[in-house]
Every structure is written in C-alpha cells, then in structure tokens.
Ligand SMILES: [Fe+2]
C-alpha cells in the first residue's frame with residue numbers, strides 16, 4: 494500500500510497561523526509514502542512568502558511532489574510575470590517544473606499549469622502532454638499512475654467550466670491511452686472526489702479526479718473548512734479520506750472517506766457497504782526517510 498498526503502493552496506502570505514503547527518503534526522502522524530502539494534504555495538509570489546512556504550515544506554516528510562499554481566506567478570511585477578514567471582518558485586520551492594516520483598506501486602508526475610498570460614486560469618501544452626504520455630506509457634498497468642496539477646481536469650458540480658485546465662480534452666486522450674488512474678488538483682479550495690467518465694467519454698477510460706481544499710489559507714470557499722486528503726493506494730482500490738480542520742479541537746479530524754475500485758470500465762465508487770469490507774495495510778505505508786532539508790537559498 495502507498496499513502497499520499499495531498500495538500501493544496503497553502504497561500505503563504507495569507508495563512509491562518511493557528512493551523513500550521515497542527516497541520517505539520519497531522520501530516521507527519523499520517524506517515525505518508527509521498528507528500529503532494531498541488532499549487533498556490535504563496536498568496537502573491539513574494540520572496541518572503543516563498544521562504545515561509547519552504548520552511549513549512551521542510552517540516553514535512555519527504556519525498557514530495559510540489560507544483561506551482563497561478564498565485565505563484567507574480568501578478569503586479571509585470572516584468573517578472575512575463576520574463577521569469579516561476580523564477581522564485583524554482584529558487585525556493587522546486588527547481589523541476591515536471592517533478593516525478595516512482596516506486597514499485599505507483600508513479601506520480603507533476604505538471605505546471607500556471608501561465609503568465611491568464612490571471613487565474615491554467616493550461617497544459619502539447620509538449621507537456623507528450624512528455625506525460627512518454628512517461629506514463631512506459632509503465633505497465635501494475636502500477637497506479639498519478640498526475641498532479643494545480644488546475645483541475647474535471648470539476649465538482651456547480652463550478653464554472655472555465656476553471657478546467659485549458660486543453661484538458663487533449664490531455665485526457667493521452668491519459669486514456671496510457672491508463673492514467675488518479676488526477677490530483679487544487680485551485681478550487683473545495684475538497685472533492687469523482688470520476689472523469691461523465692465529462693469525458695473516451696473508450697472505457699475513467700480516471701479518478703481528486704480535489705484538495707485549501708490546507709492553510711484564510712481564503713476558504715463558502716462553508717468549506719480547511720482540509721487536506723489522505724489517499725491510500727492499493728490496487729485495485731484507492732481510498733480518499735478528507736482531514737478537516739476543527740477550530741474547537743485545534744486539530745485536523747478524520748472526515749468522510751470514499752473508496753474506489755478499478756473495474757474494466759475504469760475507476761468506480763464503491764458503496765459504503767462494500768467499501769467497509771476493503772482493508773488497507775497500514776503497516777505497509779513505508780514512511781520514507783526524512784531527507785535533510787536542502788540549503789536555504791539566498
Ligand atoms: Fe488557491
């Protein structure tokens with residue numbers, strides 16, 4: 494079994510400081526095989542905000558796959574926005590804009606969807622999709638294939654269609670050809686899990702798309718609480734459990750969990766009754782050694 498802690502939309506510069514410590518504890522206690530952060534690590538892409546984000550990430554287990562979001566591109570500094578939009582992200586957070594993780598049970602590919610030309614919407618391009626296809630197709634279907642972006646490929650009900658990452662249909666064709674299983678994203682500040690077969694009819698491909706809410710930001714949507722996801726991966730099952738901030742308890746509590754199974758028609762949600770019979774081997778989570786933090790950049 495593998496366990497992914499999926500965080501998103503940290504928005505350093507506009508975080509609720511009271512939940513940072515409890516979040517670090519909750520993530521470490523979860524004992525993840527991998528920590529994923531699906532973008533918007535800062536509020537306004539300022540160096541000090543990136544330094545705070547870096548200090549936070551250094552308190553979490555590794556390995557980590559971190560991708561940028563639209564807030565990690567400078568908004569007001571027009572020169573930086575167009576000349577070197579992700580320079581600070583790359584310097585402080587992650588130099589590789591296509592981070593990749595692999596082990597015997599899963600592969601995880603991060604992709605940058607943040608762009609200079611659009612203020613908040615994102616897109617993927619042909620080169621990125623071809624690179625993903627090359628990477629994911631080189632693995633057989635014995636491993637679970639995961640893609641991490643900031644902007645989502647699919648939406649929970651009630652969201653503006655423009656929130657979907659540009660050229661998503663092209664990317665979904667590639668994902669279908671390589672059997673991508675799990676699409677992790679953020680941006681909406683809403684936690685959700687569903688399958689893509691309703692929006693995209695591509696053969697019998699049905700990936701699982703999972704949104705993480707904002708883990709630390711004060712920019713929560715509606716009555717959403719701060720949250721993150723703990724995702725257990727053990728083929729043919731994936732369980733998505735939300736951990737939800739409870740201010741009275743000053744901790745992240747276990748929230749609802751949904752379990753999905755890979756069928757010949759792709760990933761499908763199990764009923765609670767059937768899901769209750771599915772067990773995950775907690776001891777097999779395999780917490781990776783905490784690699785020493787890299788030297789802080791100037
Ligand atoms: Fe965000």
Ligand SMILES: [Fe+2]
Pocket residue numbers: 533562563564643679680681
């Ligand atoms: Fe965003």
